[in-house]
Amino acid sequence: MTELMLKYFRDKQQKVESENIYDTQCPYCSMQCKMQLIEQRIVSRKKQKTIGKDNPTSQGRLCVKGMNAHQHALHQDRLKQPMRRIGDEFEPISWEEAYQLITEQFVNIQREDGKDALSVYGSASITNEEAYLLGKFARVALETKHIDYNGRLCMASAATAANLTFGIDRGFTNTLQEIPDTRCIILAGTNIAECQPTIMPYFEKAKENGAYIIAIDPRETRTTELADLHIKNIPGSDIAIANGILKILIDLDLIDHDFIAERTEDFTEVKKYIETINLDDVVKTTGVSLDSLYQTALVFSREPSGMIFTARGIEQQINGTETVRSFLNLLLATGKIGKEASGYGAITGQGNGQGAREHGQKADQLPGYRSIENVADRQYIANVWGIEEQQLPGKGVSAYEMFEKVIAGEITSMFVVCSNPIVSNPNANLIKKALKQLRFLVVSDLFLSETAKLADLVLPATSYLEDEGTVTNVEGRVMLREASYPIQGEAKHDWEILCDIAHQLGKGDYFDFSHAEEIFEELRIATKGGKADYSGITYEKLRQEQGVLWPCPSPDSTGTARLFEKNFAHKNGKAQMAVVPYQSIKNKPRLSKEYPLYLTTGRVMSHYLTGEQTRKSPSLAARDIEAFLEIHPHTAEKYGIEADSLVRVTSAKGWIIVRSRISKAIRKDTVFVPFHWTEKQNVNQLVSDELDPYCRMPGFKMSVVRLSPAN
Template sequence: MTDLMLNYFRQKQQKVQSEHTFDTQCPFCSMQCKMQLIEQRIVTRKKQKTVGKDNPTSEGRLCVKGMNAHQHALHHNRLKQPLLKVNGEFQPVSWEVAYQTIQERFQMIQNTDGQDSLSVYGSASLTNEEAYLLGKFARVALGTKYIDYNGRLCMASAATGANLSFGLDRGFTNTLQEVPETRCILLAGTNIAECQPTMMPYFEKAKENGAYIIAIDPRETKTTQLADLHLKNKPGSDIAIANGMLKILIEEQYIDPTFIETRTEHFEEVERYVTSLDLNEIATVSGVSVDDLYQAAKVFGHEDSGMIFTARGIEQQINGTETVRGFLNLLLATGKIGKKYSGFGAITGQGNGQGAREHGQKADQLPGYRSIENPNHRAYIADIWGIKESELPGKGVSAYEMFEEIESGSISSMFVMCSNPVVSNPNANFIQSALKKLKFLVVVDLFLSETAKLADLVLPSTSYLEDEGTVTNVEGRVMLREASYPIQGEAKHDWQILCDIADRLGKGTYFSFPSAEAIFEELRLASQKGKADYSGITYDRLRKEEGIRWPCTSKNDPGTERLFEETFAHPDGKAKMAVVKNQTLKQKPQPNNNYPLYLTTGRVMSHYLTGEQTRMSPSLAAREFEAYVEMHPETADFFDIKENSLVKVISEHGWIIVRSKRSTSIRKDTVFVPFHWTETQNVNRLVADQLDPYCRMPGFKISVVTISPVR
């Protein structure tokens, strides 16, 4: 080697002064892909890139969000010290001042307004440890019944539907590894290709293996393009499709009488109802032809295995619980549940949407999927927490209803952790108005979000790169997220913040945790013998086994790959079929002279939830830098809307202004707006505050609007 070449390599080596690798996990969707951040220091500059890491769920794949997640975590706008609002302006303060302020204000408010005047609003992006601790914090440190979380806006219908039908909710009843071998797949209201891109190869492999894929969606998407049959229905009509398919399955004798007799209840009532329906009426209501209904039902009934996957498209409706149960009826009637290559998958949206709803953030829940209204469950958790059962508060209200309690004066203060309810809730103008009425609002976040801007005190938390803990992915697989990146500024882990505040409120003995793992050890005990039993899972096992599917009842238990093989989780072991009536469609908004179009909402691949994190990533923001309204060209012409022009979208609840986007992939009576943007682009300003009667899910997916050009 020449001296010139040696000198070149020496110079190159000197420039790359160091390289560090940090194992972590994507903070976004429910696939929870394992990945590594590789950071090089070149002279005085740092250069980062993220690469996928092999694991059983995503097999080393990453989508564009995961590859660029570090950009928001390392963004210069990260909150790095507490901010206290003084005379309408935020001022940096020490943690001591922040904690002292919380102690004084919380105690003063409870002394004057009562114990339940404080409230807690959580998140499905928290780790299991922090979700568990937040529930304990509300009920033990604050002593309030008012706690709920943003997962109420995401997974509540599927969770409630599965609990009512099966007695248990664990996202997927089977593993992802079974998907390629199933013979028929029904995708109801899910756009996997854009929402969970690293899951898509499982369905592509199924298609290669000859599976017949049916998609139900008012729009043509990258997911529906994979389908053999696309039922392009009217928004909100999914329940009618499920009932129509079941009518055909029964009349064409594609049901499994033995399975129905031995493993289900209430089939006779369901049969009586669906066979009384008129398929021509269903076709009119849904916009799906009778021929297509027959095609979907006959293929699903004929094949010896089948899976149904649902997501927000059918769940974010005011009859979402019943709609989910309608599709579960199809599985139960054909016996396609509890065996290989047949089952149900509720495709979780948020990163820890599964685990965060299992361990106590919901108003009606205690850890391990226990009920806060069950005396035995209350006694068990009270014993774990070292308090009297009588000291545990009762059931509160759902996420949206907490803002109604603010409006009525029952709630005076709110503690928001890792959520942005001003943007994510329906009737968003009302949410903003309610928050402004609070006597004291505390927000814990990475950035000064739209909700944080309204706060009296903002506390900086750590990102996924810095905060170790477990999450439960879409399969019900508990995974350990390693996190060793240096903490940014004075930020603290969410669990540390909760422990510190509890200590200032005189409850420190109940929150003396030195690490996330110590919290998980208590969670294991709290979940033991509950429906979501994590008691056999440890950090050591998670490192060695790359994740374990619950329930896992002992350290020798490998976990549960497939649910309901022999029995369902109801006390009698039988699944409960349900009569779900098409009449509930009449409760939904219908186009009229003033608002002649359906509005539906959803995601785009490059953004996540309210966009607070992804819009801080230059690489992601550049892909989709503003919201838009997608409409059919004929619809655009009728309303005199030009391509790429500004459009005012109006409902009876508010208005937004977004860019027009013409597309033949959407129904002529429907427009679509993604929900990742804020202010005058926040589509949730247009959504009504009607709630599902069973799970209190808002009806995000169906509103009625009119549109006009902005001159």
């Protein structure tokens, strides 16, 4: 081919092809992997692909969800203009009309039903800027105490336990980079291989380096395959396991006396209780062998370093806070915290599960992890916001309890942001009833979700590709998500929607922002001196450092890689150990003739939360097209369940129908159903509405059910 011909083809290709590259990061799990969307235009057709980008957390890795995230963001079903309900249908309206409707309804409802009749239901998938602004919006623009968020269903017990024990809650006390150097790892109720796949290489490297890994889970999973010891316990028996291990540590004098004396409180009371425990009772209660308990105690105590990681398996229980505290007792008793390669990690679920719980979305919280019931904290935030302290509303109620308030007639309107509570909450039938009962329901989302379908007004929000802002990942690293993709249709950023509504309500002076970075600058001031101090972080620093671990209290600070090296965050500098009786909750679900099997729930790799986004991705939806019931072959035979057959699963709260998947990977007394599906496959319809007394977490991971073929 001549040079002239080559030039011809090159020129022709340049005319019909173009390529744009958009920096962003994954919208799904708490690893928040950095990535790039590469979009090529060939003639009149666009072709997209996503690739990983190097960063300190995931080092360029992506899982199958991240590689295909753009498919939902660019899906044809994206909401692109406001939609108003007319009868059983939705019709498009302008933003001006939408804002006018919101203003009229909010003003009328508060005049007739009181200020607290309005409520706000937030999200752990929005940016720090939007989480911060949502809390301010509820308390300043709406002047209501009723705000909470879907992170209450995810991280609340671990956060509460860490605050009670250490005085502060940052997901990891150490960095991810320390995991490969630790000598013993306990994974309690976490299936990281499917829920946070790009974190797995850290644990695999630890294994290569000789670490002994212990996994506690009623099921065999891709994560337990990595373990040297798999403790396959009865669901909900985790406190008994931790207490049994602690008894062995104390009986064999394998504890760190100096650390306990110098850096903890209340060990004497804990020891006194632990001495009353009978290990034979622990074995009976947990279904775990005595050898496994001894092996765990001996290895964890004798190795020079160790880490404990918890996740929803032990946290999503109605005594989840105390369950986590029982495992933190093990860390403190052995002195394995505040040191290199020794510490605690709560494996955050949602993308911004850490940051979203720090800046004011929770009913009892103000920005920077300040308390809404603390006078000094209230005064500080009131000064930042330019209002009087007494103008700040008081403490509201948790996410699920807001729906109970709806049923009781105390809440008559709700603004839902980037969440799908009809699927994600327990006792889903009550949630649907409450949403239908509202006088006015507004939903801001990407799609017409199950919740949005019940709304009076739906507002189109921007996706991760379009919405710039910061998020805080699993290890407490604040990261800047660049987002420059063209906005789809008339969609708006959630922070922009909040500012617009505030202006309509006459509170625009408090919400005069034109860019996410401006909101972050106010957030920096609001968090200064708080537990979660972001005041030394700027967008420029985040770009330079590729993320900063908080607390970062000054401009010259580089952040805090390891917590508690010298002191814990309580005023006296000591950690608080806790007496945690196994029977701390008397109304835990128990097996009976009517409900003879335990039910536990969880994720699968190809889906995320309620599945509203991942089911819009053809590459992900095709991997798991429906929910399923994982059941042991012995149990299946006992109840007449055939392989790949439809099964009715019934609890005291309702029933669902799912397809059986027979597997020896699960205990004979336990079945498992993932929670990413809706309607008659929504496993949360079976979950009780009992809540953890400390953090108001529902008990998703332990219900009791019966099975029958769905003929």
